[in-house]
Amino acid sequence: MHPLIVHFPVSLLLIAWLLEGVGWYRKSAEWQSGVKALVWIGAISSVVAAVLGLVLINQDDYGGDTVVVHQWSGLATMALAVFALLALRAQRTDLFRGLLTASVVGVTVAGHYGAMLTHGDDFLTSVLPETREMAPVAEGGSRFALNTSSTTPLDDKQVSELNLEVRSILAHNCYSCHGSSKVKGELRLDKKEFIMKGGESGPILVPGHPEDSDIIRRVKLPAGHDDAMPTKGKRLTEQDIAVLEFWIKQGAPWPSGPEKSLYRVAQLAPRMPALPPAAPGLENPIDRFVNVYFAKNKLSWKPVVDDRTYMRRVYLDVVGLLPTPDQLKAFVADTAANKRAVLVQKLLARNVDYAQHWLTFWNDALRNDYTGTGYITKGRFDITTWLYSSLKTNKPYNQFVRELINPGKESEGFIKGIKWRGTINSSQSTEMQAAQNVSQVLLGLNLKCASCHDSFISDWKLADAYAFANIFADTTLEIHRCDKPTGQLASTKIIFEELGSINGKAPTKERLRELAEFMVQPKNGRLYRTVVNRVWAQVMGRGIIEPVDMMDNVPWSEDLLDWLAADFAANGYDLKRLLGQILTSRAYQLPSVGLKEADQIVSPKFVFEGMVRRRMSAEQFADAVSLAFSPIYADTSIVEEQFPKKLKAEMPFPRASLVKNDPFLTALGRPNRETVSTSRASQANLLQALELTNGEKFNEALKRGALQWRALYPTSDALVRNLYWKALGREPKPQELAVAQKMLGKTPTTDGIQDLVWAISLHPEFQLIY
Incomplete structure (x- = not known):
């Protein structure tokens, strides 16, 4: 009776609004009596609904932010509807129409959050046929992959997989009534201790005996039965029930230690896998891991590309330029067995050309540019001089990161963000920009969702994002949820607390120094996996993990990624050395692979067979035209003033990376760099x-x-x-x-x-x- 008594009468305000709109459009008053009646009914019903809601909230164990938004939007709707009625009676037409419109908005908001309370956050999508296929899967396996008829004891990995599957079933079917936002019958099913405790009727399961467990009895009851669960939405499938029964029969096991997330969470610590054995022509460590991968996927090694193709490829990847005809002819004629390795080292030694080319990649990632939003108003600072010098000298990556997070004058632009003019969303404050950009660029982590509300795509919470942003703030931040202040002050902590504790009472400069030192520790394997993955993606067309900003995704070769990251940290954090390893591998020298559809790049079914064929970047294309035909930018005076005069004087033509x-x-694809850009479309x-x-x-x-x-x-x-x-x-x-x-x-x-x-x-x- 709840929808009939509460929801339907209030929603008549929407019908009144529609009729009023039609009457206004047709310049007719024929429906005014109907509008007046509907507004009376809606206003009175909104008062009744508000009273009943206040009674219900205190009787049915509701809690959390959802119920707060529902409560206050409902009360606001009531007030607006009453005022609309008063304006109607006073014949103040324009005021009435404005208040009626606002009350309809209130009905929509209150109704949406009310549905979230009664049917769960996914009440709109849960009825779609594809929803079940998109449910989270256990790490390392497919959904419901276990043999539920097996009597063999489970090992630790199987227990973990089974536990994730059980929790996934509960999350998609039970949390709307038995989660953190609503605790019906004193029963919560989102944590181990709550499941084992049971609800007001006692325990819901008997370990080892699914036939005696109340949860199994209830999910098997026919729809419409008073005790049937879930009471709303889809019933559990036979396979869902079989998994729950199997879990209880196994003793309702739970992995020891902290609960694993429903979302895949990559290991933070570094790992150095053992090198697979070498084979003839496969001495490079990269090739050893790829050889194992090929064997597992029943792929064979193809012949490497010819000298001309390799030289053009490696020139574009190291210095961003085409080789000259004379250079090509000399390289093809060279009979030395190690000529490709020698070529790579010669190119890496061209420090100026290397810096001018890789400046494009880092400008995109660090949202550094020479002009644009914020520069005129002094609300943004470039890091060009520092960045160019860092690349030219091949600054060790740990020092590179240290100077970005705990910056001097020349490198402070990255964490200072853009000070936007006028009123902005709280998630775009400069402190939150710093938290978002540092986590995205350096850790491959998306905090943008969690900057407004608890993330829907990961376990990161709003409080986590604000605590991280607080490190960069001069004053303690107040947490805003969906741009609304909550009255709560943020704590101060690093996004991965295992790395260390930040002194929240210390001055900002000291907090940044602490953060920088914690971030570059060798034990922060995620930092080094992220940059290795980015460099790999830049020259191979596709990361070992994709998208490159989602480092919790499954890599196509976890051993290869972990080894490269650990080796990178163990050998001086040398980006040129890493690049040289990749470019001299046989994997890099394989024929390129074309993808028919752009979304194949991020497909979890991607199979590595060689470098993904890609289009030259805007800067590479401009430089190629300049070198082969005629300079796109003919006047070196247009090169940005941050670059030394000597550099401009020595240029045969201005490199596209150095101009506005x-x-x-x-x-051709160059972004505006007002936000971080870590990949460009190749289509x-x-x-x-x-x-x-x-x-x-x-x-x-x-x-x-x-x-x-x-x-x-x-x-x-x-x-x-x-x-x-x-x-x-x-x-x-x-x-x-x-x-x-x-x-x-x-x-x-x-x-x-x-x-x-x-x-x-x-x-x-x-x-x-x-």
């Missing part, structure tokens, strides 16, 4: 096609280049051959040569050369990293 963003780079899009077809900057560069090429090569044959060598690193094929010569004619024209260069620059062989 513009429509050309934006179209072509309409904006990119339009810019490369009609964009002024690109076409002006091709026009300048066409004039220069025409002066250098008066004959079509020589021009085409040189274009192909500079752009693609090879001779044109006979058919390509014939088409190009036909396009140019006997005497090349500027327009013809420009068209040919445009066609080559859009060729997949030019745009993609194979």
